[in-house]
Amino acid sequence: MTASHALVVSLRKSGTHLLKELMTRSGYSLYGEVSAGPGELPEPAGDTLWRVLTMVYGEEELRRLTGSEDRTAVESAVAEAVDAFYGAWRVRLGIPWRGPAGEAPPAELVARTLARGAAGRFADTPGGVCWFLHHLEPHQVDERFLRDWLDTGSPRILFNYRDxxxxxxxxxxxxxxxxxxxxxxxxxxxxxxxxxxxxxxxxxxxxxxxxxxxxxxxxxxxxxxxxxxxxxVCKVSFEDLVGPRGGGSRERQRAAVADQLFxxxxxxxxxxxxxxxxxxxxxxxxxxxxxxxxxxxxxxxxx
Structure with a gap:
């Protein structure tokens, strides 16, 4: 998978760790129901960062931010905006927050981001990120996301399951x-x-x-x-990915482009x-x- 955006739906206990290995080896950072760890998401820069900021803050806030000489305050505001942007997309994709409450994206900014045009299109999210979900249900997902996916085929969705x-x-x-x-x-x-x-x-x-x-x-x-x-939807099973150490075959694993993932x-x-x-x-x-x-x-x- 070489697209800049990817989304994996891996049913719980179906070998999500194998998909994590696969996507990490393919150069993606991980976000959603699983992650590679704090601070490992790519930081938006340039036009991408500006799009994120405009989806979170109003015009007056942006003027104050761009005119501020308080670097610490600016960095904090930018970090909160990025967290709120990702948090808004968690809501749109139906991903609940499961981590410690103190580490949750800022609720007020998330709500404001959702109200300000629903955080744009998925294509506006930073590239190089693979979103991991344990379920993706049409009646719970933002309808605009599904329409864009049907029209463009992006992000590439990979569905993982197991016996x-x-x-x-x-x-x-x-x-x-x-x-x-x-x-x-x-x-x-x-x-x-x-x-x-x-x-x-x-x-x-x-x-x-x-x-x-x-x-x-x-x-x-x-x-x-x-x-x-x-x-x-690209379908792949645990049995395809696990390889001989888990009772599968090397040929089946290689066919699933997932060698050495156990x-x-x-x-x-x-x-x-x-x-x-x-x-x-x-x-x-x-x-x-x-x-x-x-x-x-x-x-x-x-x-």
Missing amino acids: PRDVLVSMVNFLSGESGRGVGHFTDHRLYRDILRTARNVGERLTIALTDPCFPGADAFERGLWLLRHPA NDRAYSFHRGRIGAWREYFTPEHEELFEERYGAVLDAYGYR
Whole structure:
């Protein structure tokens, strides 16, 4: 992927760390539901920075800013504008803020940016950034973004998924503390971490996951069907990317332009193998899964 703008929709526990590696190696900075770390986004400059400033501040504010000799104040105002601009796009794309409240983009400036022409077009965002989302739903996304995407094909959207049985097992293990690195800032992760701790064994945890409609990611595959079916979306699976260390093949990995992407140090990583669900599912779990997700297996080609 060589475009200056990219957007990845990676279902939770579907190998998001592999896509992070791929996009980072392709020269992108990461933003959204995952990031490379604070301060690693490219800083807008020149015309791009000026566009950002005009979307955040009014004419009088811009005059004061450009005429100010207080460099510290100017740098602070510029940084707040950039944060507000990215924050406005989080809202437009339906990405909730999950980090510490003190690090959130300035709410007043975000609201003002959204009111001032909805922060422009996606093409106006700084280049070299790959936006990561765990879902992208037409009824929650800014309609202008979807219209522009349909008309121009930009940004290139990549949709990543995985065998939903392995996703379920991975989520259960993750929330049960098997990764040993916490459950992050997702509220539903924290809720179900506590619930799963009441179960006596992994079998009971799987039963909870298969019978609770609010379990994290329970409807993610259904909500992603439009991405799977749309001809302009680039589809890639965990099984394509993981390679031989995760039970896949080198040929399939190379075909997905993702050689050497298996990073077992990634946050939330547990085991990352194809077909691990067979070690955990009992016949009862298979029956429960078939009743609830049989159509999903068919749609995504995992039958």
